[in-house]
Amino acid sequence: MPNKSFYITTPIYYPSAKLHIGHAYCTTIADAVARFKRLAGYDVFFLTGSDEHGQKIQQAAEKEGVTPLEYVDKIVAGFQALWQRLHISHDDFLRTSEPRHHRVVQEFFRRAKAKGDVYKGEYTGLYCTPCESYWTELQLDENGCCPDCHRPVEKVSEEAYFFKLSNYADRLLKHIEENPDFIRPVSRRNEMISFIKQGLDDLCISRTSFDWGVPVPDDEKHVIYVWFDALTNYVTAAGFFDDPEKFKKFWPADIHLVGKEIVRFHSIIWPAILMSLDLPLPKQIYGHGWLIVDGDKMSKSKGNVVDPNLLIDEFGADAIRYFLLREIALGQDGNFSRDALIGRINADLANDLGNLLHRTLNMIGKFQNGVIEARAMKSATDEALMADAAEMVAAYESGMENMEISPVIKKLWAFIGRANKYIDETAPWALAKDPAKKAELATVMYNLAESLRVISILISPFMPETAPKIWAQLGMKPEFAAARLADVKAWGGVPAGQHIGEAAQLFPRIEVEKDEAPAKQEKQKAAPKQERKAEKAEDGVITIDEFKKTELRVAEVTAAERVPKTDKLMKLTLSLGDETREVVSGIADAYTAEELVGKHVILVANLKPAKLRGIVSHGMVLAASDGEKLRLIETDMPAGSVVR
Numbered sequence: 001m002p003n004k005s006f007y008i009t010t011p012i013y014y015p016s017a018k019l020h021i022g023h024a025y026c027t028t029i030a031d032a033v034a035r036f037k038r039l040a041g042y043d044v045f046f047l048t049g050s051d052e053h054g055q056k057i058q059q060a061a062e063k064e065g066v067t068p069l070e071y072v073d074k075i076v077a078g079f080q081a082l083w084q085r086l087h088i089s090h091d092d093f094l095r096t097s098e099p100r101h102h103r104v105v106q107e108f109f110r111r112a113k114a115k116g117d118v119y120k121g122e123y124t125g126l127y128c129t130p131c132e133s134y135w136t137e138l139q140l141d142e143n144g145c146c147p148d149c150h151r152p153v154e155k156v157s158e159e160a161y162f163f164k165l166s167n168y169a170d171r172l173l174k175h176i177e178e179n180p181d182f183i184r185p186v187s188r189r190n191e192m193i194s195f196i197k198q199g200l201d202d203l204c205i206s207r208t209s210f211d212w213g214v215p216v217p218d219d220e221k222h223v224i225y226v227w228f229d230a231l232t233n234y235v236t237a238a239g240f241f242d243d244p245e246k247f248k249k250f251w252p253a254d255i256h257l258v259g260k261e262i263v264r265f266h267s268i269i270w271p272a273i274l275m276s277l278d279l280p281l282p283k284q285i286y287g288h289g290w291l292i293v294d295g296d297k298m299s300k301s302k303g304n305v306v307d308p309n310l311l312i313d314e315f316g317a318d319a320i321r322y323f324l325l326r327e328i329a330l331g332q333d334g335n336f337s338r339d340a341l342i343g344r345i346n347a348d349l350a351n352d353l354g355n356l357l358h359r360t361l362n363m364i365g366k367f368q369n370g371v372i373e374a375r376a377m378k379s380a381t382d383e384a385l386m387a388d389a390a391e392m393v394a395a396y397e398s399g400m401e402n403m404e405i406s407p408v409i410k411k412l413w414a415f416i417g418r419a420n421k422y423i424d425e426t427a428p429w430a431l432a433k434d435p436a437k438k439a440e441l442a443t444v445m446y447n448l449a450e451s452l453r454v455i456s457i458l459i460s461p462f463m464p465e466t467a468p469k470i471w472a473q474l475g476m477k478p479e480f481a482a483a484r485l486a487d488v489k490a491w492g493g494v495p496a497g498q499h500i501g502e503a504a505q506l507f508p509r510i511e512v513e514k515d516e517a518p519a520k521q522e523k524q525k526a527a528p529k530q531e532r533k534a535e536k537a538e539d540g541v542i543t544i545d546e547f548k549k550t551e552l553r554v555a556e557v558t559a560a561e562r563v564p565k566t567d568k569l570m571k572l573t574l575s576l577g578d579e580t581r582e583v584v585s586g587i588a589d590a591y592t593a594e595e596l597v598g599k600h601v602i603l604v605a606n607l608k609p610a611k612l613r614g615i616v617s618h619g620m621v622l623a624a625s626d627g628e629k630l631r632l633i634e635t636d637m638p639a640g641s642v643v644r
């Protein structure tokens with residue numbers, strides 16, 4: 001019998017800004033689900049991509065004097081590099097600028113028009129002439145002006161095509177009501193039901209004010225506008241035109257995983273378009289929450305945008321993945337903080353998981369010359385461990401099938417704790433001293449190795465880099481990639497007589513120097529919400545005395561060297577005239593080592609030293625960034641000068 005198929009998508013991301021940790025969050029969830037389904041034996045198609053058309057891109061490209069495609073090529077290459085570093089296992093990356101996609105969008109337009117669902121009308125909007133952009137009332141600045149250039153906007157009309165969304169309100173409502181799992185979580189479902197009940201306006205699906213997009217068939221002064229183009233990506237990649245067999249196998253998609261603010265487009269507009277073409281609807285739209293940073297929404301102006309590449313440089317991809325998947329309940333907003341990330345790495349990864357592996361391998365090495373011997377007997381303690389493993393495996397499977405990722409990880413870690421407890425219960429060091437207890441010792445060691453085998457398979461959807469490392473350290477010979485969920489359903493997959501592999505630490509503990517920050521955070525947590533808000537507002541400004549606490553000095557770069565195995569980190573040797581400093585800076589993708597030597601830069605000289613990739617950094621150099629480009633702030637003042 002052929003494998004069951006499973007098709008999951010992320011949104012296609014806008015290449016207008018650098019990807020941040022919020023995008024990485026969405027893609028990591030989809031990846032964990034896709035990996036789980038592969039483990040469970042499904043034939044998986046996992047799609048992500050980039051949403052490349054539109055006026056903003058065209059304008060940004062013009063500003064840089066390049067074509068829109070040249071402009072997006074660079075950014076999209078950055079997306080793809082990030083997904084690779086984060087071990088995202090997508091099967092396809094769709095770019096809306098690709099010809100395969102244009103053909104499908106035009107065909108969708110033609111068919112919807114033939115059905116009578118597309119008509120020509122007039123689009124009226126608030127237009128900023130200098131920026132050549134339409135805005136909605138809600139997007140205007142506080143003076144009712146253009147949010148980009150802050151000049152007045154005017155009401156303007158242009159000819160445009162519309163899609164008759166209003167035709168489908170009743171059918172949509174019926175579908176949502178009859179299929180309780182069509183929109184998840186239930187809060188989003190309720191929101192969509194009341195949205196539709198308020199009445200649906202027809203949707204404007206073309207523009208004439210720019211041309212970076214898919215031309216309307218037979219009316220090429222129009223390009224097909226945003227959502228009609230973007231949403232169609234899901235069927236293009238599934239083989240709508242190019243591969244009917246594949247399309248039959250994977251469409252309708254099983255899950256469109258999207259952020260909560262775009263659930264509406266996926267659960268109302270997209271199904272209506274599909275209904276117009278008589279195509280089946282996706283089985284589920286899952287709206288995840290937003291990642292906020294230290295309690296605040298990420299934004300360029302607040303300067304709290306977290307770059308996933310820098311986090312991967314510092315902590316590795318698996319630790320970031322683990323944190324995102326474990327810490328945030330799917331569907332709800334969640335907080336990202338460095339302290340919480342380090343806390344999880346130390347407690348869950350270095351301590352719980354790392355200790356179990358280390359203790360087990362160490363004892364097998366010491367007590368059994370590195371050989372995992374056959375189980376010889378079964379005590380009540382052993383039975384209890386095996387029963388807990390079986391229960392955890394069952395909960396894992398049903399939880400993952402239901403997208404309960406964080407609860408599943410908690411259960412898995414409870415089992416890791418359980419296995420650590422088994423060591424304390426059985427006290428192998430005492431058994432090793434007594435020759436009569438040889439069989440008992442062999443059984444305990446076997447059960448620990450087997451627990452780790454099961455754990456390595458089950459953590460693989462979340463930590464794909466760590467899982468095969470554990471496998472190899474246990475000395476397992478079969479390819480890890482061939483492991484399946486079925487392999488953890490029976491106890492005893494570790495072959496007896498197997499020699500363990502080479503032991504290595506998985507996650508070193510991260511030492512944080514004690515400072516006031518955690519204490520302050522604790523205080524904030526305890527304070528009532530209202531109070532916290534007030535504190536935040538005042539936090540936005542600092543007094544001159546507070547600013548003066550920052551010691552800024554001019555420093556000359558005397559040597560520079562890339563930090564091995566990182567993308568961005570550069571180790572700089574700086575001269576302050578009377579003193580030499582070593583500083584680690586995330587600038588290696590903006591400068592070569594040669595370019596840096598001789599530069600006079602600004603150093604935050606009294607910053608608490610921090611360890612980055614094992615190197616202690618004594619300060620920080622200042623750089624300016626617009627989210628994409630990054631340049632150091634330079635001066636021609638001599639090294640050692642004070643900046644004020």
Ligand code: ME8
Pocket residue numbers: 010011012013014015021022023025026051230231233258259260261262289290291292298
């Ligand atoms: O909306 N936390 O693209 P996009 C969690 N091109 N998720 C976040 C986030 C955060 N802080 N910030 C953004 C688009 N996202 C369209 C999609 S699909 C046919 C077209 C998520 O690049 C956001 O919720 O603006 C959304 O799901 C995704 O990133 C893409 O956002």
